[in-house]
Amino acid sequence: MTGGGAAPKSGKQGGRMGRAAGPGRAFVWFARLVRSGRLLQDGSPGGPVLRLLVRWVRRPLLPAVRLWRRNIQLRVVVTTLLMSLGVVLLLGIVVIGQVRNGLLEAKEKAAQSQAAGGFTVAKEKADASAAIGGRDGDSGGGKTQNSVNWRSDLVEQLASGGPGAFNVVALSTDTQDVASTSRAPRVSGGVDFSSVPADLRSAVAQGTGVYQTYAKISYTGATEAREPEPGLIIGKRLNDIDGNAYELYYLFPLTQEQQSLNLVNGTIATAGLFVVVLLGAIAWLVVRQVVTPVRMAAGIAERLSTGRLQERMKVTGEDDIARLGEAFNKMAQNLQLKIQQLEELSRMQRRFVSDVSHELRTPLTTVRMAADVIHEARGDFDPVTARSAELLGDQLDRFESLLSDLLEISRFDAGAAALEAEPIDLRDVVRRVIGGAEPLAERKGSRIRVVGDDQPVVAEADARRVERVLRNLVVNAVEHGEGRDVVVRMGAAGGAVAVAVRDYGVGLKPGEATRVFNRFWRADPARARTTGGTGLGLSIAVEDARLHGGWLQAWGEPGGGSQFRLTLPRTADEALRGSPIPLEPEDSRRNRERAGAPERKEGGQRLSSVPAQPRPDRPVLPGAASPAVGAAAAAVDPAALPGSGARVVPRPSAERHTNSSGRRSGDSSGQSGPEGRDTAASGTDDEKREKHERHGAPDREDTVRGR
């Protein structure tokens, strides 16, 4: 039964091959395309073409891919469809195979027994005829005539057993003499004797057993032009009455079986199609049940996060989805409650601040006035009482400023501080601040110098707050400046303005630059304070800067003084990217050390590569700080960080070769040992960076001037 699998389908074979040809050819075409594409890609000229092609193919697919990624429902439905399709196909193949085997087996057995019976009859007849012929002793011609008729009779007789159920063909084994009437093929039912395949014929001719095969049975005859039909052919070699070998074939048409199989095929295909479609629909419905609440939850979560806290999910039933909804709603409820609580708390805090403000200030006013009256009259008192009155007055001042600072801080904490920004010229503010700080500076023996005030430094800011910040910085600088000068530097560039206050006092230890902004922080608790600060000044200043969207940062070195820099955006809604003034001043010890020998060698050449400064007429003041100011004010400090944290940025400058002399050269040379080596080692890197920064600088200056 070698050909068992192929034979029943042979009726459809041609059509199926024709259908298969399309995809097959397409595949070959595609493979060739891919191969050629790969070749193109490997070879230099065609690479971009393929990439273009891929992009061109992919572009219309992108929405589909996105949908696939984003839509879980689609994914589940498609997966279900594919998987159920696979299952149905597998099932169909198995079922069809079973049905076909069952059908054919029964037919085969019937056919075999029928054929065996026929063969036996033919053999018996031949033997009987031979016996009769031998007894009669007929001559050869009559015998031949007899044998011709005998074969025709035999075929007719055999075929009459089941007209329509099978046909019989008798062929002579020796095919060379087909023309001879006695050996011509005998057929029944208009069967074309060439339907018997050559393979079978040779097998039958050589062997003595029964052979069978599936083949297509075609018909001749003009009267009934029947379509060829699949069939089972069983053959055996026999001897006729003359003793000549001939082949007798039984041809069983399998039309009925084919029809049954077709019916089964069609039924299974239809059922499969329905199953797949229904499964897809079911999957769609089921997934929808789960996905809809999830999508709803996602949408509501989004709305919640945008602040619509009263959004809730609809909960129906008691299933898992309902539990999800309940949990979600509970979460939203708690969230809303917490937020409301916090808002309430914040409002209460603000209210509290306001109340404390009033409640504390009214008695304080009374005490203040009483103290002043007593203070006025202290001339009449004995010395002890008079001194007490003085102390009372002084400490009341301190108490007052502490109270107002505390209230200010708590106002910031409560978020109740409001910015009243309008365009102001920071030079006016600085002038006022310095005017106010002059008496203190005179007492301390310091001078306050202003640098960079030759052009307006305008920014949208709250004059009151900026003045408070700067007053704080300047007073601090004078206070800790140990009688040395204080330099107030101003600059504007690239959407930002900055004021830096530099002193040359005790400076800051490492790590202190960030801590100075902490509330009630003191550099040295043991150190006596000459002017009664509250310890909140810089904290308030930081908050003021932050309210503007600006930065307040500190830099300092032990014994080398410190610099506090306030950077404000030029307009209130602009974000700061850098500061026009570097945080670490040009005359810091580190910068001066780096401005050593290599700097002096290359100084001239480097200066020549630097474009002209936009403001060359900047006043050059005596002292260490001044020569670098022009460059410092013109270039934005890209390395500056937002926030109040201090940052020590190595910032070499071309001008600093002039800086090594100056009033603070003594102490720098005293400590320059290890640091000097460090800076020498990193010198090349710094030069590279410096060149890089210098290249960047002109652009920025152009934009600044363009505004």
Next chain:
Amino acid sequence: MKGRVLVVDDDTALAEMLGIVLRGEGFEPSFVADGDKALAAFRETKPDLVLLDLMLPGRDGIEVCRLIRAESGVPVVMLTAKSDTVDVVVGLESGADDYIVKPFKPKELVARIRARLRRSEEPAPEQLVIGDLVIDVAGHSVKRDGQSIALTPLEFDLLVALARKPWQVFTREVLLEQVWGYRHAADTRLVNVHVQRLRSKVEKDPERPEIVVTVRGVGYKAGPS
């Protein structure tokens, strides 16, 4: 300089202390502790100046200020514990001429009171024209087409200060010094609020002022005559 001062404050200790200080400076203080009784006391004592606490039992200071302003142009100085912009502006908009934030020093208070009272001591026959307004400085009257416009003394002073030098742009600081008598107080909200109040009275269209013109970024000046 004699002057009757009505102190409206519910804190008895502070009121007493204010009394001590004011008497020491030669004023005649009288006291009322309740917002509801403030107006009656005002009518009775006819003070030259009112010191008004913002937070009072009964009617609050802003309401009292509005009532006083409705029937008199007597200078009102607010005592407030809150320096927040909203509180200050609300107080000023209700008609107060000046405010002083607690805790204050006695000298500061006295200086402010003196500054408010001083203006009544400078009668000089003078006629000024600003826009279509005619100002009689000595007669303390402002007229448009013969119709008199009622201004408080402070608003009058503000208008006169601008009208005397129509060519000059006054910064808020200069106005503070000239009209309020301050030296270093840099609270320009005082000026803003009073300019708005003045405009609401003298301008035909306060949205498009012609008498008191804003010079953006600098201050104010008198409109063209």
